[in-house]
Amino acid sequence: MRAIGVVVFALFFSMPSSNAVENSSPFFEYSSFSDLAPNKKKLEDLNRRKKHPFGVNLYGFGPIGLAAVSMDLFITPKFALETGAGFRDFDGNAAFTIGARYHLFGKTFLSLTPYVGLYTAFHYNGTSLQSNAIYIPLGLHKIKKNKVSWSVEVAYQRNTFFGNGITGGFRIGYRF
Numbered sequence: 001m002r003a004i005g006v007v008v009f010a011l012f013f014s015m016p017s018s019n020a021v022e023n024s025s026p027f028f029e030y031s032s033f034s035d036l037a038p039n040k041k042k043l044e045d046l047n048r049r050k051k052h053p054f055g056v057n058l059y060g061f062g063p064i065g066l067a068a069v070s071m072d073l074f075i076t077p078k079f080a081l082e083t084g085a086g087f088r089d090f091d092g093n094a095a096f097t098i099g100a101r102y103h104l105f106g107k108t109f110l111s112l113t114p115y116v117g118l119y120t121a122f123h124y125n126g127t128s129l130q131s132n133a134i135y136i137p138l139g140l141h142k143i144k145k146n147k148v149s150w151s152v153e154v155a156y157q158r159n160t161f162f163g164n165g166i167t168g169g170f171r172i173g174y175r176f
Helices: 002-014 018-023 040-045
Strands: 054-061 067-076 079-087 094-103 112-124 129-143 148-159 165-175
Touching: 054 079, 067 094, 067 165, 094 129, 112 148, 129 165
Parallel strands: none
Antiparallel strands: 054 067, 054 165, 067 079, 079 094, 094 112, 112 129, 129 148, 148 165
């Protein structure tokens, strides 16, 4: 017991002072206990939705129908707005979409996040734009380190041209 006390006493008085820790000790990297806590700013810097908020995508199926080009913007890491234009069918009928997505784990540093969204689609009938679809997707969105992004989704769609029911879509794009 006496030997343990001597060892503790020797270790306590042989430790460098706080000045030595801050200035010259190669063995102590931290100057205070607050430095040992995870750096919140560093975790935020890992969030790819925050680092690369703007994206351009090729959209297959989805709210428009056949194919589209879309642009999306993360307003916050959890909330994105999207707009696009494309073709409703093989006849070349033009269609447009606008909508929003909410990413459930958007504020985390995870590169793969589930989302839920709400979109509407319009078509051009020769004289004006008419609304033709409500599209509610559930999907997964991934942003890779090289800024390539993709997503897949399953959705409920209420559509005047294709009927109502379960459908889906996919995107592949690049983030800026």
